[in-house]
Amino acid sequence: MSTNFPSAVQRYCKAKKHSKGTSDEYKATVRKWINWGQEIPLEQLSRSSIRDFLDWIYDDAVKQGGENPERTSNKARDHVRAIAAWAWENDIIESLPRFPKPRPQRDVAGRQYLSKAELNALYFATYQMRRPRAWKQPHPFGQYWRSAIVLFFNYGLDTGTIWKTKTTHEPLLWRHVFWSHESPDRQSKLRSRYGWLFYRRVKTNKSFYRPINRAVHAHLRRLQPPMFVPEEPIFVGGTARPNAVFKRLIALAGIRDKVDIETGVAKDWLLKDLRKTCATYYDEHMPESSIEILGHSVSGVTYRHYAHRDPLAFKAIMTIPQPSAFMALLRGIEGECPCCRRKFAGE
Incomplete structure (x- = not known):
């Protein structure tokens, strides 16, 4: 009995237990296979048929005005190759088909992370943020955003972990902070000298217990209410569209849009870019530490089950150099320019 490609992809994703994002990418390849219109069973896959499919994807991406059709074709090639390898390992096909070589693609991209000078400007720009109407929180609006930026930098948190933008998100609550x-x-x-923080990843729902370093400790203590309410969220002020607020903050900080080097297209900075910023500086400070801190999935039985990664993440979090603005609260110059000690306008 022959096996069609869509059913093989469904069985493969179920067996591998991919994240939702990865599964969606495979589903996109299935839709392209169906639109291609050639019903070739998995057992009859050959180099020529795979080449025809990839050529069709490339031509279709060009027609739709894709910026990098070579990359689109190569991604589909990786998906088909992974399915074929899985089918061969499970005796669905007798032998692996030969695959055409990948197309040369542009891998050069613009800078996708914020420099420390830009992080400093972003931090100090929070003093100029306008508070929403009927603001009744105990701290200024910008104070929550300053603390959020510090946590984004140190832990690479998802936006939904800071502010609950969907009903399925579990935001940081005060019961998630342990001062012991x-x-x-x-x-x-x-x-940990300063305590611990618990949170879950939005994408994988994996739980983390992370040490609190000096900068994070100072900003969380600054937000701590006089009366401890365990179920109260730590951060407010994200509104229903935190990225819209972040874009206004970027404009206040005077940070230019990120630009793709190849295409020259300017794009807005998003809160997701703070996660990329976190990964960049952790790998620069301590190679491979971002894999554990950001909760990326890794391959290999030894790495996943036997390698003890907690000490690496602990050391990286406790020793990573902070942007100078993050230490203003500790140095007693909160709300003041670090060079001339003038008060910031706003709060």
Whole structure:
């Protein structure tokens, strides 16, 4: 009995337990296969048929005005190759078909992270943020955003972890902050001088117990209410569209749009770029530490089950150099220019 490509992809994604984002990419390849219109069983895949499919994807991407059709074709090639390898391992096909070589693609992209000078400007620009109407929170509107930027930089959090923008998100609550030195994770024997933070990733729902460093500790203590309410969210002021607020903050900081080097197209900065910024500086400070801190999926049985990565993440978080603006609160110059000590306008 022959196996069609869409059903093979469905079985493959179910067996591999991919994240939603990865599964959506495979579903997109399935839609392209259906639109291609050639019903070739998986057992009859050959180099020529795979080349025809990839050529069709390339031509279709060109017609739609894609900026990098070579990359689109190569991504579909990787998907088909992964499906074929899985089918061969599970005795669905007798042998692996030969694959055409990938097309040369443009891998050069513009800078996708904020420099430390831009992070400083972003931090100080929060003093100019206008508070929303009927603002009744105990702290200024910008104070929540300053603290959020510090957490984005140190942990690479998802937007939904800071502000609950969807009903399925679990935001940071005050019960997720532990001020004790001992880790709340019973499997860890590490001790943090400033406490611990618990959160879950939006994409994978994986839980993390991370140490709190000096900069994060100062900003969380600054937000801590007089009366401890465990179920209260730590951060407010994100509104229903936090990226819209972030774009206004970018404009206040005078940060130029990010530009693709190849196409020259200007794009807006998004809160997701703070996660990329976090990964960039962690890998610069301690190579491979961003994999564990950001919760990226990794391959290899040894890495996933036997390699103990907690000490690496602990050391990286506790020692990563902070942008100078993040230390203003600790140095007693909150709300003042670090060079001339003039008060910022706004708050």
